[in-house]
Amino acid sequence: MAINVELHLDHLQISKDTQDWIETKINQLEEGHHDISGAYLSIKQLSGKPTVNMYQAKMVLYHKPDNIAGSHKSASIPEAIQEAYEAAERQLRKSRSHLKDRRKRAHGNRQIEDDSID
Secondary structure, eight states: OOOEEEEEOTTOOOOHHHHHHHHHHHHHHHTTOOOEEEEEEEEEEOOSGGGTTOEEEEEEEEESSSOEEEEEEESSHHHHHHHHHHHHHHHHHHHHHHHHHHHHHHHHHHHHHHHHHO
């Protein structure tokens, strides 16, 4: 199932290849799982003298039970996107691992209760 990816570029341009890369990477996160319903990517150029050539990318994954967000600032748009994606991916893996551990503990307690009934 393809995930709907919403892009907000704030008067910036990215190539079609970069857009395709973003959609492919986000769809790879969803493979084998059903916990991501969509994604949002915002890219903006920061203002002010020290940051005039800096870009910030924020990626939000609409994830159950909580949304996941990653952001990064960089001098290049592709690098900012890549780092924001990796930050969101790390958080997603951590969240999935945490939920998996909770399920294991819940199933483990259920088995102990079932064994004590006999």
